[in-house]
Amino acid sequence: MSRNRKSQSAAIRFAPALKALVLCLLLGGSGVGYVWQQDQIAGLGKQIKARESRLEQLQEQNDGLRRQLETMRSPGFLQRKILELNLGLVPAQISQVIRLAEPGTEPSPLQQLAAAPPTQSAR
Numbered sequence: 001m002s003r004n005r006k007s008q009s010a011a012i013r014f015a016p017a018l019k020a021l022v023l024c025l026l027l028g029g030s031g032v033g034y035v036w037q038q039d040q041i042a043g044l045g046k047q048i049k050a051r052e053s054r055l056e057q058l059q060e061q062n063d064g065l066r067r068q069l070e071t072m073r074s075p076g077f078l079q080r081k082i083l084e085l086n087l088g089l090v091p092a093q094i095s096q097v098i099r100l101a102e103p104g105t106e107p108s109p110l111q112q113l114a115a116a117p118p119t120q121s122a123r
Contacts, residue, residue: 071077082089
């Protein structure tokens with residue numbers, strides 16, 4: 001005896017349609033995921049490029065400020081500023097200059113005693 005479709009259960013009739021639906025959802029989800037991932041990669045690439053360009057700008061600005069500082073520290077620039085602002089500053093007189101010895105270059109009194117030749121004691 002052959003069975004007719006009316007006696008088959010509903011689950012058996014919809015199984016192929018359900019399989020096709022699941023397959024379409026998997027393929028569609030994979031496609032959406034791939035597109036989202038590529039969009040994220042492109043966005044991150046743009047961020048990297050923007051930050052690299054900002055870094056380059058900051059480095060150029062830093063170099064310019066460093067050159068400006070060197071110029072402003074030069075004796076000629078300082079002398080012009082003193083004259084411009086009428087500060088009345090003059091170079092120090094030799095009697096006003098105090099020179100300090102570099103630490104560690106002069107021997108300490110203990111080192112001088114240790115380096116002195118032994119004296120002969122009177123017998």
